[in-house]
Amino acid sequence: AIDPQFHENRDQVDEHEGHAVWGPVDEPEQLGIHGTHVAVDFDICLADGACVEDCPVDVFEWVDTPGHPESEEKADPANESQCIDCMLCVDVCPVDAIDVDAG
Numbered sequence: 001a002i003d004p005q006f007h008e009n010r011d012q013v014d015e016h017e018g019h020a021v022w023g024p025v026d027e028p029e030q031l032g033i034h035g036t037h038v039a040v041d042f043d044i045c046l047a048d049g050a051c052v053e054d055c056p057v058d059v060f061e062w063v064d065t066p067g068h069p070e071s072e073e074k075a076d077p078a079n080e081s082q083c084i085d086c087m088l089c090v091d092v093c094p095v096d097a098i099d100v101d102a103g
């Protein structure tokens with residue numbers, strides 16, 4: 001499962017479409033965590049898609065990740081600022097790849 005303390009245990013190494021990327025990153029095998037308020041561990045996500053389908057405000061967008069061992073696409077929290085903290089995505093992800101910091 002995603003480490004809910006990732007912002008203390010990892011360093012921000014990059015930015016992607018306006019959100020943070022938390023390392024370590026070693027493409028294409030290791031991609032880190034995307035987002036901060038809505039955080040998706042790309043190294044755990046296996047492209048189940050429940051989060052993309054169920055988020056009521058369309059926070060997630062698919063991104064292609066060719067060569068990653070778990071899956072060749074990931075749910076990217078592209079619109080994390082729209083999140084309304086419903087926690088649905090956290091509940092439906094079968095591999096606990098998502099952390100939402102609802103404060």
Ligand code: SF4
Binds near residue numbers: 054055059083085090
């Ligand atoms: Fe979308 Fe709710 Fe998850 Fe926020 S907590 S990203 S609104 S499903």
Ligand code: F3S
Binds near residue numbers: 075
């Ligand atoms: Fe990935 Fe979990 Fe969504 S596996 S696509 S973060 S439901």
Ligand code: ZN
Binds near residue numbers: 017019034035076077
């Ligand atoms: Zn991203």
